[in-house]
Amino acid sequence: MNDQEPPGKPLRKRRRDPEGHRAAILEAARHTFTERGYARTTLREIARRAGVTHGLISRHFSTKERLFLAAVPGNRDLERVAAGDPVTLPDRIAHGFVQRMETDAVNDPLVALLRSAASDERTAAHLLAAMQEHSVTVYRSVLSPDAPSAPGDDLDTRVALLGSQLVGVTFSRYIARTEPLASMAPEQLTEHLTGILRHILFD
């Protein structure tokens, strides 16, 4: 690749490119978490694969947990997926979830997390909780941007139930691969999920 660099562009400058480093770290993290599971993954191994120093990862993400959360596709893209009309939020969540899983379920860290939960329940619990908190924050900002922490509402519960529906579908369709969910057309699954998520969030 370096051979194709425009002449005169110093290598040193590329190495200092923070966005490029961030992307390389996230890519390496995603593959390493998927291959080795959360508990056995080290920042050192990710640094090696990304071709950066351990210290640089710490500067960008501070902890392994934060790096994991940044690397999980659904979590990472949540703001982008959720942004828009509150009324059609369920449609976007369902569509974003199915699209992401159809693209690369085998390498999805959520799938890896569910698979590794058997041997590492506390970590799985901790990470699921962190993902859920993030979802609550993002959905709340879409649903009630003027009252970001309306007391007494039950959005936490609704998001937890919504999350468990997605965890269950992930398990049935992408891990155990039971029918009829396993062979359902993505569009049909999206449609079914949209209806259920709308009920969970709004009814």
Added chain:
Amino acid sequence: MNDQEPPGKPLRKRRRDPEGHRAAILEAARHTFTERGYARTTLREIARRAGVTHGLISRHFSTKERLFLAAVPGNRDLERVAAGDPVTLPDRIAHGFVQRMETDAVNDPLVALLRSAASDERTAAHLLAAMQEHSVTVYRSVLSPDAPSAPGDDLDTRVALLGSQLVGVTFSRYIARTEPLASMAPEQLTEHLTGILRHILFD
């Protein structure tokens, strides 16, 4: 225990009691599947714990799979739980599920199955599929007793989505134990689930 048998009741007669044997086998099966996981459980081990012969288990249940399905509480009690007014079927499913899990989630074979899925996906898939088929049959008999196999209906899909909601809640509340589901009062969880399951089955 034998010391407390009423005098004159022959031990031989007790040993021939088919209902007593069946119950002892199911009890031993439930414990063994939970402790050792599906794949590592043998009929021989269950026979030893139940104090019966291997051949007697085969006569009662024919295969390990059938024995597992008979031993899973939710599956075993499904006819009883589901029977009644079709309109309130979701209420009974939600109530039966929560009650069963609250009673003994740690020893529930569904929990064991989800936990062991990481190491044994094909078995997990196979057993989940068998449980789902059983649910479809039972729910169909409650919902449309006069048309037990109405063609073109999408009950299979609805039951699969309902099942994945329950799998997800099992995972979140009873395995990973993430909040707010983990600490929710059983009555509140039942109420939430009833609403979701009603939507999935009827809307």
